[in-house]
Amino acid sequence: MIYRLLLLLMTATPAFAIGPWNTECHGDTACQVGDRSYHVLEPDGWDGETPLPVLLHFHGWARQGTVVVNHERIAGATKLRGVLLVAPNGLGKTWNFWSADTRDVPFADRVLEDVAKHYPIDRDRIYVSGYSYGGAMAWRYVCQSGDDIAALLAVAGSIQQTETCPEAPAEARHVHGLRDKVMDFPYGANGDATYPVALWRGAYDCHDATPRGDWSVEPFLTLSRMEWTDCAQGQVVLDTHPGGHFIPHGWIGRQLDELLGRTPTYP
Template sequence: MTRFLLLLSTAYMCATSALAMGPWKGNAAPCGGDLACELGERSYHVMEPEDWDGVTPLPVLLHFHGWSRTGKHAQRSDRVGASAKRRGVLLVTPNGRGKSWNFWTAGTEDVPFADAVLDDVNRRYPVDQKKVYVSGYSYGSAMAWRYVCQSGADVAALLAVAGSIDQTETCPQAPEEVRHVHGLADQVMDFPMGPGGDVTYPVALWRRAFGCNGAGAPQKDWQARSFLTFSRTSWSCAGRDVTLDLHPGGHFIPHGWIGRQLDELLGLTPSYP
């Protein structure tokens, strides 16, 4: 009798645990952390936030890694992975084919691949559909631009770091908000200086797409760390916002930048890290 009650108790606990995880994980092969989520011939990585209860819908950050990297590198980065994890955001990092991305043309296979990644994430997790963000670094930033350009209608914000597509392109879709950061001394993904030395040119495509006129509104300089100062300019146009952060450095993910954007988007008190 005691053994029967023990088995019954164990079965109840397992069933309760399964319900807590939610039905979205029921038929999905396990993955997470270093264990990639397989998707046909390709894959991605996913990292759950700290202290998630297994039920509450999650904001999602879809992040495209830099050239010669993988999704695992972004997961392990304090400037990407830890920033998302601390803020209750599900981090999703696709693996580029050949550790790179084809962001050059609208017909790239990487856009439908990213769509498939998000579809798979929605099968595995309860996603807050109003808080899907897309980011990337370097080549990955250019891929993030390409993705929202072709398939960004349901994206709440683009968070781009040191990379973009050609500013003369016309995009069939767009996110609700654009935030871009670039170093003035970047010589890897060269800073896209505009005609006449226009330093706001890195977001010219979106300003044109959103009907933003004028030079933008300078905002107060800010820092996440004392050794790097950001100069911010913003535009608010027809219900869509564009923010450009510039710094004097080169080609890197600035300490605290992604975390600061997530804080502002999620209505959290800005913090570091």
Template sequence: MRYLFCLLMLWVVSPTFGHAASSRCQLDVPCAIGDRSYHVKEPDGWDGASPLPVLIHFHGWQRTGALPVQHQRISGATRLRGVLLIAPNGLRKTWNMWSPETEDVQFAADVLKDVINRYPVDPDYIFVSGYSYGSIMAWRVACDRGEAMNIRALLGISGTLRLDEGCAEAPKEARHVHGLKDNVLDFPYGPEGDTTYPVKLWRDALGCSDMASTPEDWSVVEFLTLTRTSWSDCAGGAQVALDTHPGGHFIPHGWIGRQLDELLGRPPTYP
């Protein structure tokens, strides 16, 4: 928090310059950090001054940040909920995420620092997300810098780190969704077909017991039903949630929006 507070104070002393700089890099025009960059999508109707929740979303393999800021299931969710969407660009359209503290982890921290210099960020609502390889990258950032970056919640979609890995840090909350028939990044079943295994790493890191909630079905669109299992007895009030569905490798309709609604204390809506 001290790190974020100092960065926020830098923005406060020069808000006009920060917003003027940000206005030159949105959507297809990326914001540059040295020889790297990220894309931005501001929320609809933002007044240019109110503090913004932030979702940093990491793109999938062989994609760029230009896709998430125009993707209906990603930016379509953030722009309607007052959330600033940030989509970093991976080198060679991928991420270095299998080992701790790679250059991409530092890049993610640098992106957040740059965003805070450009925008009035609400430090209590910093989220990281990603799809496929981007989900693994989001897990890596949360695992290595969850506390340093004050990550309120991880929103992972169809991609996890190795579940026997230990994390130096953790987010305050972890949420993950995965299709049971995913044939790109297979659903990580546990021993004896345990379907709660995909979030074991976070249950361990956040000090959750083995007492899971009774699975509950929910849906946003009629043709896709998700089943949620959650752990709410974790240390320090942390929470972990896992949503599964019978489909494959995709971002479920309305999933990101539903998570943001719940995390922001908003009535769930679609889209």
């Protein structure tokens, strides 16, 4: 019996022999980091060896990481694109993103460090995302600890555009509804609809915006895109839509496709 078990382990494929890497915490079962926790979800069909891009996603207010790893518009996107989804749990089901003096940034750093102990991650492809309060937390995180982050993918939440950030991701992408009444669309002076990304445009020393037209993945919602690519460093993408406070269908998947050099698909 022991001989047969050893033979099975020796001849097993890498994914069978070692995956999931985090056998004690996976999906709905949280991983502990000190007195806090996070959730992790592997992509479909992962071979157990290939380094994985990472999407660190901060949940919305009154939620936890369990929602993220089961969310069609978040986990549904990462599972199909070979991306490891990491979802930290906020204290009291919320985040302290209001100022640089927050315990949540070093906590997220520890989460990524712990993930790297259990999975082979592609350190050049670490993306940070979030929705609502989580979107604001994603902004706060890359503002304080973003120099090693490939891209910010923020949904309907941000920090004050007048802040000065000591660090920055390689690029920033943001989507916001023009009729958002939960975290209001941050119009600038004279109704400037590009103001939601003013902080990064300034940090990257960007100049003229380039309209990229409208796009959609569902007929009932059209998004309009503006890009800033003439920056001294980095680039900025802003998608707006006429709706309210939600994660647009296909938005996270499209951003990942573009960042990973894939032809955009839905879902």
